[in-house]
Amino acid sequence: MKKQDKILTIILIAGLFVFILSADLFFDSYIKRVLNLCAIYTILALSMNLINGFTGLFSLGHAGFMAIGAYVVGIFTVPVEMRSMVFYLKPMHPLIANIELPFFAALILGGLLAALVAFLIGAPVLRLRDDYLAIATLGFSEIIRIIITNAQSITNGSLGIKNIPPTANIWWIFGTAFVTIVFIILLISSSYGRAFKAIREDEIAAEAMGINLFNHKVLSFIIGAFFAGIGGGLYGALLGTVDPKNFLFVLTYNFLLIIVLGGMGSVSGTIISAFIVTAGQEWLRFLDEPLSIGSFDIPLFRPGFRMVVFSILLMLIVLFYRNGLMGTKELNWDMLKRIGSKFSFKRPKGGEAK
Amino acid sequence: MSNVVPILKTQGITMRFGGITAVNNLSIEVNPGEIVALIGPNGAGKTTAFNMITGVYTPTEGRIIYCGKDITGMKPDQITKNGIARTFQNIRLFKKLSVLENILIARHLRLKSDFLSATLRLPQYRMEEKQMREKVDVLINEFGLSKYQHEVASSLPYGVQRRLEIARALATEPSLLLxxxxxxxxxxxxxxELTHFIRDIKERYNLTVFLIEHHMELVMEISERIYVLDFGETIAKGTANEIQNNPKVIEAYLGVEEDA
Incomplete structure (x- = not known):
């Protein structure tokens, strides 16, 4: 990295720090919540991009791994004295009823458990390819959800877990997102990351170059699931409740939308797109409200209409702009400088002004 | 006669796909330092034989011995780790990755650090990565690829892609190159040019070369010994001269006159 770029990067990180600080102090809770959701979706989409975009495994099991993380945080951080109130239909299993963990420990445990499940699922499933892999992982994600729904003495079943302490503030969430981004960037720029990309490009050639396909696929799958679990844990703590219905397949579809939009195989594309899509889903909420001009009701505006916007967006991308925002490229200072000089004004700092 | 131990030896390997026998009872010996060719008309089973040796297929029958070690049924990546590298008939580069990355990937198999120390850039990994890059740098220069090194593999001219594929294979540090x-x-x-090139790298990297080829000038000039396959059967073996005058080989390539 050139010296000038290093300074710019430090300025950017400092700028983000100041931004989060001022957001924490001055923004209202709605905006803060949207920002937090954006950061959580960044973690989740990035971890899914590691599996799908960088290693080329078409996996659709992310909601399941996320659920595991969310539930571990839910189960172990609800204060012991409140548990009888939460588990009012069927008491919590005595083995875990008295175990309460600090938020950080529960978060890591959730990630590790998600990774363990990914390991167990990965052994049979990662021998499949393409659409078969997608169907199998999708199935496992549903299985996880159904087990959660039925293990009532542990997860409170379909009632969900309420009263999760709201530990996950903006610092926790953006801090974790930052660590995740740095970790994934370092991973994919290491020799292991190159091996992942080789598998994505050509499995037969990768294997002929001495890369053990199965081990590397499982590795990518486990790391992706770990961060999905972490993202899920933050999600649970942000919402304050977890419920099996939160983790339907539609959720995985959201992450898929983000990575296709941002570029399969681009970290910066994923980050930008996670913010655009997540914030967009909030801003477009007006489409779900009935709208009338004068006495005339516009019939299109109804609950669910905003999702149609994203479906159309996805179709347009797949048809005309298959590489998404960034393709497999990364946003770097040189690119920003070029864009800056194209518009012939002094390039402002900041990575999202694209 | 000679007590040279062959580097590669196949003992009657046979590959059947359902009712079709692609390769039947093929026994080959390749001695260290030799250049040996496998020739035959289209569909003779040459690539199938290669795929068995490199672990893509497990032979239905027979054994494959490499450096005195039975490698039958090993996976391709293990075979490469043991020292057999290959190129492909229709070039298989990592198309969207740069020349540099293509070759770096081929050094991944010698990496000792685990993924965590690689990601966290612990000292051991940093040292390994540095050595990796130095070795790759040498290869890139020797293969005349330095001006292309940051270009995407698919953008290279055809001949350069072929050269890159060989460079990538050599980066795995093989002793036998297919x-x-x-x-x-x-x-x-x-x-x-390729003929000289193959001889040159053979000397420089101390290789044994086993190749499939259709260009007879290349085969006849370069190979010390030749095996000829037709419909999966070994119909001849010997030196270039012996093969050129072998009636069975002429028949396989040109057909029999009376039949015409």
């Missing part, structure tokens, strides 16, 4: 039709799609001049 070339599947290295001169495919090349004109006579390029083929001649």
């Amino acid at each position: 070339l599947d039709e290295p001169a495919a799609g090349m004109n006579p001049k390029e083929t001649e």
Whole structure:
């Protein structure tokens, strides 16, 4: 990295720090919540991009791994004295009823458990390819959800877990997102990351170059699931409740939308797109409200209409702009400088002004 | 006669796909330092034989011995780790990655650090990565690829792609190099250059070369010994001269006159 770029990067990180600080102090809770959701979706989409975009495994099991993380945080951080109130239909299993963990420990445990499940699922499933892999992982994600729904003495079943302490503030969430981004960037720029990309490009050639396909696929799958679990844990703590219905397949579809939009195989594309899509889903909420001009009701505006916007967006991308925002490229200072000089004004700092 | 131990030895390997026998009872010996060719008309089973040796297929029958070790049924990546590298008939580069990355990937198999120390850039990994890059740098220079090193593999001219594929194979540090039709799609001049090139790298990297080829000039000039396959059967073996005058080989390639 050139010296000038290093300074710019430090300025950017400092700028983000100041931004989060001022957001924490001055923004209202709605905006803060949207920002937090954006950061959580960044973690989740990035971890899914590691599996799908960088290693080329078409996996659709992310909601399941996320659920595991969310539930571990839910189960172990609800204060012991409140548990009888939460588990009012069927008491919590005595083995875990008295175990309460600090938020950080529960978060890591959730990630590790998600990774363990990914390991167990990965052994049979990662021998499949393409659409078969997608169907199998999708199935496992549903299985996880159904087990959660039925293990009532542990997860409170379909009632969900309420009263999760709201530990996950903006610092926790953006801090974790930052660590995740740095970790994934370092991973994919290491020799292991190159091996992942080789598998994505050509499995037969990768294997002929001495890369053990199965081990590397499982590795990518486990790391992706770990961060999905972490993202899920933050999600649970942000919402304050977890419920099996939160983790339907539609959720995985959201992450898929983000990575296709941002570029399969681009970290910066994923980050930008996670913010655009997540914030967009909030801003477009007006489409779900009935709208009338004068006495005339516009019939299109109804609950669910905003999702149609994203479906159309996805179709347009797949048809005309298959590489998404960034393709497999990364946003770097040189690119920003070029864009800056194209518009012939002094390039402002900041990575999202694209 | 000679007590040279062959580096590669196949003992009657047979590959059947359902009712079709692609390769039947093939026994080959390749001695260290030799250049040996496997030739035959289209569909004779040459690539199938290669795929068995490199672990893509497990032979239905027979054994494959490499350096005195039975490698039958090993996976391709293990075989490469043991020292057999290959190129492909229709070039298989990592198309969207740069030349540098393509070759770096081929050094991944010698990496000792685990993923965590690689990601966290612990000292051991940093040292390994540095050595990796130095070795790759040497290869890139020797193969005349330095001006392309940051270009995407698919953007290179055809001949350079072939060269890159060989460079990538050599980055795995093989002692036996399998070339599947290295001169495919090349004109006579390029083929001649390739002939020198193969001899050159063989000497420089202390290799044994086993190749499949259709260009007879290349095969006859370069190979010390030749095996000829037709419909999966070994119909001849010997030196270039013996093969050129073998009636069975002429028949396989040109057909029998009375039948015409």
